[in-house]
Amino acid sequence: MSGKDKQQEQTITKDLVLQSLVEASSSGVSALSLCEKDDAMIMEEIGKIFKKKIEMKKGIAFPTSISVNNCVCHFSPLKSNQDYILKEGDLVKLDLGVHVDGFIANVAHRTQVTGRKADVIKAIHFCDEAVLCLVKPGNQNTQVTETLNKAAHSLTCMPIEGMLSHQLKEHVVDGEKTIIQNPTDQQKKDHEKAELAVHEVYAVDVLISSEEDPSKQHGLKMKTSRAFFSEVERRFDFFFST
Numbered sequence: 001m002s003g004k005d006k007q008q009e010q011t012i013t014k015d016l017v018l019q020s021l022v023e024a025s026s027s028g029v030s031a032l033s034l035c036e037k038d039d040a041m042i043m044e045e046i047g048k049i050f051k052k053k054i055e056m057k058k059g060i061a062f063p064t065s066i067s068v069n070n071c072v073c074h075f076s077p078l079k080s081n082q083d084y085i086l087k088e089g090d091l092v093k094l095d096l097g098v099h100v101d102g103f104i105a106n107v108a109h110r111t112q113v114t115g116r117k118a119d120v121i122k123a124i125h126f127c128d129e130a131v132l133c134l135v136k137p138g139n140q141n142t143q144v145t146e147t148l149n150k151a152a153h154s155l156t157c158m159p160i161e162g163m164l165s166h167q168l169k170e171h172v173v174d175g176e177k178t179i180i181q182n183p184t185d186q187q188k189k190d191h192e193k194a195e196l197a198v199h200e201v202y203a204v205d206v207l208i209s210s211e212e213d214p215s216k217q218h219g220l221k222m223k224t225s226r227a228f229f230s231e232v233e234r235r236f237d238f239f240f241s242t
Contacts, residue, residue, distance in 0.1 A: 014098045014105045017041050021064065022109055025092055031066035031084040035076050038064040042098055050100065061104045061173055062097025063232070072160055072207060078231070080224045091117045102171035106203045120210050123155035127206045131165075131179075137198045141179045148181050152208055160207040162187050168201040181207065 021038045039060060046058045065076040068090050077083055086092060091113050097106040110121065130151045134144045144165075152159045159182035167175030177194045179202065180187060196202075 014042075014096065014107050017045060017096060017098070018094065018107050018109055021094055021096070022111075025066070025086060025094065025111055027086055027088045027090075029086050031068070031075060031086070032077050032079065032081075034066050035064045038096060042096065046098060046100070053101075056101050058098075058100045060097070061099035062095065062106055064094075064096045067093040067095070072163075078224060078228050081228070089113065091120075097173065104168050104170075104173055104203075106168075106173070108205075116210055119155070120157055120208055123152055123157040124206055124208045126155060127151045127159075127208060128204065131204055131206060135179075135196060135202055135204060137196055137200075139196050141177065141194045141196065144179045145181060145183065148179075148206065152182075157208045157210060158182065160209055163205065163207045165205045166203055168203055173203075177202075179204070 017038060020041060021034060024034060024037065042060050042064070050056055050058065063076050065074045066084070066086075067073050067075040068084055068086065071093075073093065073095065075084070090111065092111040094109045094111075095106070096108075097104060099105070113121065127148050130147050131144055134147055149159055161182045161184065163181050165179040165181075166173065167177040169175045176192075177196075177200070178191070180191045183191060
């Protein structure tokens, strides 16, 4: 069975799961319940394909995350964490990933919004289009970075500092080649320059804000946070190279 067949099957699965998640993401619903329901659906749907391939690994490549408004990404709470109840007018970002035999498909979506939030979504669309035109063999990852930053600034928005788009490989969701957006001077020095090559696959992840430098990083001080990180490492270490 070819990698193409596997990719087609997991694409059908992740699109079906995403559609269900989008339909369920309404005011009054909790982020935790959506994550739990969606991860369960991934396992249910992925279990319906390639049943005769007993040794084939398949399932969740990236756990469902529901990130709302100023939460940049990757909000997938444990039951012991503080939950979030979706409200009317929230900008809800939905992320998930599935795999069949290590062939990975990541997908994201967002809810419909208006006003300044809609301006940011429009900026992301144009940045996406600009980036996708440049992610091709022979181009440098630095070209993509420069174009993304210019496109965002021209629309009075700001790329989230230091966020990465990763190369995807079989069994690896965070490959060694990356595209960085809005790097600091130090990040520019440290980030490895690379030429994009034929047959490479990238998960293009454009993250834009309406404000300058809105993101903050926090250490894992809470016991529940460390427990969550340990759980991610235990359940999904198959896909992370670091």
